[in-house]
Amino acid sequence: MALILVTGASSGLGYATATALTAGGHDVVVHARTPARVAAPAGGGRWAGVVTGDLAEMGEIPGVARQAAAFGRFDAVIHNAGTMHTPEAATVNTIAPYLLTALMDRPSRLIYLSSSMHRGGSTGLAPLADGAASYSDSKLWVTALAMAVASRWEGTAAQAVDPGWVPTRMGGPGATDDLTAGHRTQVRLATHDDITPPTGGYWYHQRTQNPHPAAHDPKFQDRLLQALEERTGVRLD
Template sequence: MSRIFITGSSQGIGAECARQLIAADHEVVLHARDAHRAQAATAANPGAVAVLTADLASLTQTRALASAASEHGPYDAIIHNAGMGATTQRELTEDGLERIFQVNVASAYVLTALLPVAPRMVFLTSGLEADGTWTPEDLDWATRAWDGRQAYADSKLHDSMLAFHLAGLHPESAVNVVDPGWIRTELGGPDAWDEVDQGADTQVWLAVSDEPTAQDTGRYLKRRAPLSPNPIAREADARAELISRLERATGIALQ
């Protein structure tokens, strides 16, 4: 039996990961953005150990989530599933960060920095990370003309970079990044061609499987198969600069 923490697990792929893991008798701690979503998470997965609430667009709430999650640990696996899609306009959070960057990247960084690194770490990306660009001087889109789709693709590239950086820091852990596919969820939309159980399968496998291939590290996977990520994600200097900029943006150092 393993204990797993899953961010963004009130609906969609995260909730399906929880369902599959609980059905296999694992202990799962869920996360929801607000009280309404927490109720939905409890209803969808009543067997969960706990449902924690925090808006990842807030550094204060993300810090509090790390503290609350630590009370239910230690974890055998952490799945960084939470994320948001493209927006039509650039939006700033209460912390002055661009919202997509904060929710999709900075929050995963903060939780990774404040929680012990689990033996298995899974970060969600997207096939759109292939279109991501590395623009370290303007991660917040303060000077570029806003492009919501590009901002989303960039954030997914940043998630891959964060995962590979962590894999290098912690070779004792299996740290991987997963493209779940285009999944028919609220985020993926009704035209997506893959079902939610397919979108959750690789993360669940990485979190708990005893198969040797599930315990390798530093990979970009889809449907349990390793693929080649955006080449920028393999550049150590770029990854180090991202971590440095995240540290400055959040005031939190990655150990």
């Protein structure tokens, strides 16, 4: 049984992931913007806990980390929360995962939600500071963050996951991917030991793919981490 935090778990992929983990017997702490957005797990059962805060507001992110710390060290953290809207995309999709990663005790496993659209993202980091980042930019950056953590933190497995274009509120009714397949990879990475590669993978439906080349570029990773530190005032050790 593992202790797992899932961000953005009030609906869509986050809720499906958290529900599947709970059904598997794990202790799941869910994050939502407000307590009113938290629903019970589908099919019965209870969450191990709830943390709240708006990840689009950078000032609220440390509070989410403090709430999470009350549950102790997590076995896995799934950074699922996301938005497609500018100017919130950089904060929710990249800065929030960075800050939570930096401020929380290191878990055994970190899983960051990416997107196939990350391949159209820019390696120019100026939009990180000025709020002009696109969804694609933010997903390239969070993918590179996952790879950076994988190469720097011995003892913590970090993976990036493309859940596919699934029919959630964000994906829309015209999405062509399967919602169940969209969360199975996160569940497996959070709970199974037979993972290859054990860290630093970019996953789509339980198979690895090659991400944008910049994601594995140590120089780009260094630039990204420096830009995130300057933007937040928090260093990733």
